[in-house]
Amino acid sequence: MEPTIFNKLVNRLQSGELAFYIGAGFSVPCKLVDWNGLIEPLISPLNLKLKKDKDGNYIGNEDLIQFAQFVANQPEGRKKINEAIREGFSKGVISDNQKELAKLDVSEIWTTNYDPMIENALRENKKEPCVIVNNKDLLEKEKKGAIPIYKVHGDYCDPENCVITSSDYEDFFENKKNFIYALKTALIRKTFIFAGFSFKDPDVKYILAELRHSLTKDNMPEHFWIICTQDKKDREVEYELFKEDLKKNYNITSIEINDFKEIPQLLRDLSKYAKRNRIFISGSYCREIDESDDDYKKRTNDIDSFISDLTSSLVGKENQIVSGYGLGVGSAVITACLRTAYEKYSASSSSKYLIMHPFPRNIANMAEKERLWKSYREEMCDESGIQIVLFGRKINEKKEVVNADGVKKEFDIAHQKGLFIIPIGSTGGMTNVIWNEICKEMEEFGYNSDFLKTKLKKLGELDYVKNKAELVDCVLEIVNDVQSYKG
Incomplete structure (x- = not known):
């Protein structure tokens, strides 16, 4: 990482102005079910299949949200989705990603993940998490010293209210108005690191676009996105254009790593220097x-x-x-x-x-x-x-x-x-x-x-x-x- 960027993040961490936005990729080492693994058995009765390469690896499945909607449209379909979420995210192990994140003195953590691994890691590190899942939680007074974890798409303990289908995403801005306001405020006040996140979720891109419309270009706060260079294999032009789009329109600077396994060391280095x-x-x-x-x-x-x-x-x-x-x-x-x-x-x-x-x-x-x-x-x-x-x-x-x-x-x-x-x-x-x-x-x-x-x-x-x-x-x-x- 460039020293200028690293030292900037250290300064934000020291001043209590650094926050994290965690996506599904962050929990991959936790041995939890992923989106493909969650959806595939649910769509099998509908004669739908996910794309796989010759080695059996999932590739290019962009329609998972719509597939989840197809399942929800069936009799007792939402019940089946809820059971899959509860079962798929109740187990797993805390990975080095969560362990090192828990050691940082971050002011707040936002995540689209349903799993409890971040809050479990904080407890293991003798820190108290304050889990915020819905509008009601936002109104409750935070305990002094507790670290707020905003679960944007819900929690596996309450799968009925998890955001997973296309209709869930459509209703998101109506059902979570206070949540969205809190996120907008945080994105203005704090410096965010997006990790394990692809920016394919339509809600976050929409919120960033609203910020861009309400703030001048010079006033857009700077944020950072950890991206793995392996992801640009065979897509180098698209990869560079996407990085440029994030920087130009949303002031999000890319931090390139060679392998996602480097994330724990990056977090350790941030902690050491902070x-x-x-x-x-x-x-x-x-x-x-x-x-x-x-x-x-x-x-x-x-x-x-x-x-x-x-x-x-x-x-x-x-x-x-x-x-x-x-x-x-x-x-x-x-x-x-x-x-x-x-x-x-x-x-x-x-x-x-x-x-x-x-x-x-x-x-x-x-x-x-x-x-x-x-x-x-x-x-x-x-x-x-x-x-x-x-x-x-x-x-x-x-x-x-x-x-x-x-x-x-x-x-x-x-x-x-x-x-x-x-x-x-x-x-x-x-x-x-x-x-x-x-x-x-x-x-x-x-x-x-x-x-x-x-x-x-x-x-x-x-x-x-x-x-x-x-x-x-x-x-x-x-x-x-x-x-x-x-x-």
Whole structure:
């Protein structure tokens, strides 16, 4: 995908302005019945047949909606269609398409599919779906935090009201007036990605045409369509003309992929880069000597000053901070984050820029404590796209100052989950160990350009006291570089 388009989609996702319109192709890997498989046994008694190639694959069946109407016209025909829908879409497996879609922080999802795979995937991902099927559902207040799924053509649980026959399509605009208004509004306010969708459904094309008539060409919002280049085999001229039509008349830009199996990776990449404005600051430092010691006070002041300047600079660039309130680090991080958000943005924006996961303390059972802390670390990494590691010292049971194993655990989880890790090696402790490890395997950790490799080395050389400003700038330059997709 072109970097310009990809970064535009990432920005929309980060701002809550990205929505999806999902078609039947998205559910193909779910092992559900497809339109051909649904209609064929119903039309057999009518002496109708679907076109197939010599290998038995369905080809060019453009009359499925009309065939469904022929079935519905027969005695108890609609009942047979309803039974086929209920049976055909009640089973199946959640595919990687739905799993990766569920991980994205999308504002809303629209679909013409009857099946429940998207909402099931959201529940598996500990998210609550708000399924909207009819006009009545639109009037109900959405639960806070729930992700709305608009099922444009109905749900398999209520097959009588599923849009499948030609008369259903004809009645669609009368029966779903509020639905259509909501979709028009969303198409103006949001940026849509159409996936698994062919634009052969007459209702969506009609709605897009109405938008074109009501808006000027310059005001038509931009949307995107994922299309597989395999589809243009033997139809290259038609394929290019159709792409041109979508762009010229509806401002829909095509995103070409070689195979529909690439969709999960595309969604993973979107999620990875969209999370890179959420930065998990991991680290700890301890009270190595008596608090009354003047050297101790100066050292802690220097540490707090560095953490504060770094955090303020990150928030000043509109990054969100994720914190587990690490020992000796958390207070400086949180104070700087809240202060900067308040001063630069607004009093109400502080919650937007700080995501807190304070570790539960005073847990007597060590096994339970480890289980809980591991869960907290995983949640912080799941929410983040970048991890900054600093210091990493603690006092053990023998009152000895040692490297903090908790910081190493957070680093291991972050690496396993694909975060971009920025270790400020010059701060010492476990972070220096991590910095050395990454320096030995730069490519594995994403330091794959001369620019990033040079900056990584500086993270271990610049003193956080004497070269504080330069070190903060070095971190910011790395963050800025890895937040932008380059293809």
